[in-house]
Amino acid sequence: MTAASSGLASSRSASPWWRPDIHADRRSFLLSRVKAMAAVRAFFAAEGFLEVDTAILQVSPGNEAHIAGFATEFCAPDGTKTPFYLQSSPEFACKKLLASGEPRIFSLGHCFRNLERGPLHHPEFTMLEWYRAYEPYETLGRDCGALLSAVARALGVKSLTFRGVSADPFLEPERVSVAAAFERYAGIDLLACLPGDGNGRERLAAAAGKAGVRVTEDDTWSDLFSKVLSQLVEPHLGHGRAVRLDQYPACEAALARLQPDDPRFAQRFELYACGVELANGFGELTDPVEQRRRFELEMAERQALYGTSYPIDEDFLSALAIMPQACGIALGFDRLVMLMTGAAHIEQVIWTPLAPTDGAP
Structure with missing residues (x-):
């Protein structure tokens, strides 16, 4: 064993997940995950959505100041190396498909964010995103309520729970x-x-x-x-029923349209249940010049805070110029399963979590 590999091994503990007794404790959560995934797909099929499978390798992990990406590179047969990143969200890819003419799409797949691990965070997680072209931003709020009800019904769940807080998945989310x-x-x-x-x-x-x-x-x-x-x-949101926290300040919504009646605020909301943020929805910005300006500001802030920045996906900005008006939302699928099952930690609902590391909680 080399010194480098020895050091790597010493920084990791043996994973407990594969012990039959521990797996047995998690198995009911994982079987509920399977049912929830099927319920999500059935819900969107009934709504006339097309499921799309976006590429995980992207030229940029996104341009939000506080999201850290995983970097890699493609090595061509001639030795040329091209940097890539694992997707932190399928958003850029989905919007390219909207520009291509797809009117209703959803993606249910793996995403990656560095520097994130805890009860509600895992560096590799499952994101559900859906987009509606030519449809108003308000439609997303109705989608959220209907989706919570559909998944709860499929799992036979009457209440969402997390850390002693509950919410009724069959009540329409309150808008605040x-x-x-x-x-x-x-x-x-x-x-x-x-x-x-x-x-x-x-x-x-x-x-x-x-x-x-x-x-x-x-x-x-x-x-x-x-x-x-x-x-x-946040700790007070979603007690008793889900809450749609709406009308974020414009500076807190880098990819959203501004409210037409009050440009101090953006068409952005977050869905909460049991004090947990579940989803983040936008009336999508379609102005590539304004989007570039916002990306540059975000990357300047990231450079100042963390000493790094990410490239801008020029292909995405080109697509944005011809993308129709649309609304879209990202929902943490693992968190949804947690609330549906009463799991206390995200790793209880992921089939193969990362092994523990010295820096993991």
């Missing part, structure tokens, strides 16, 4: 604006703290500190927004 949620759960007037007037960061910092959130000098407006959302708002 981000501003209303900040006021309700954090006591913060978000409308008075938006970043547009130049003093928004200071106002939000003062309000967050007063609400008990730890504020540091290098926190950006987005950092403060995320802290308040994750610490004070």
Whole structure:
């Protein structure tokens, strides 16, 4: 064994997943996963959707500042090497297919995000995404409620559960604006703290500190927004019934259209149940010039924070120029199975989780 391979082996523990007794403890969750996957496919088939199988190798893992990609490379027979990334989402590929003329598509496949592992995160996970061309953004909200009900019915589940919190999957999700949620759960007037007037960061910092959130000098407006959302708002969302948290500030929706009646906000919502974020939906941006500008801002922020950035998929921007108006949403399938089964950790509902590492929780 080489020194390098010895060091690699020493950083990993033997995986417990293949012991028959431990697998037996997980098996009911995994069988429910199989039923949930079949229910999802049946739901979209009944709605006239086409399932698409997108390539995992992409020229970019996406251009959002806080999403870390897995890098690899293609080695051609002549020795030429071309960098690629494992997809963090099938979004770019799906939108290319919308541009090609596919009107209703969904993808149910594996995605990869680095630096993410915990009870609700796994570096390789399953994402469900669906897109409707020529249909309004509001349609996605109805889809979410109908999908939760369909999967629950297929599994014989009457309640979603996580960490002692429950939600009825057969009730229509409640719609709450981000501003209303900040006021309700954090006591913060978000409308008075938006970043547009130049003093928004200071106002939000003062309000967050007063609400008990730890504020540091290098926190950006987005950092403060995320802290308040994750610490004070999210834990209260989706108790009793799912919640559609709607109308995100424009700066928090890099791939979404702006609200036509109030451009301070975007056509973006997130679906929560039992305090868990399940899905992220958009009225899709179709302006390639504006999309490039947003990507460049995101990558400048990533470079400043992490010292790295990712290439922009020029093929995607070209497709965006001819893509029709559409709405689309990404849902964490593993998390959906967790709530349907009452699992406490995402690795209980994944057939072959990664082996433990020294850095894993």
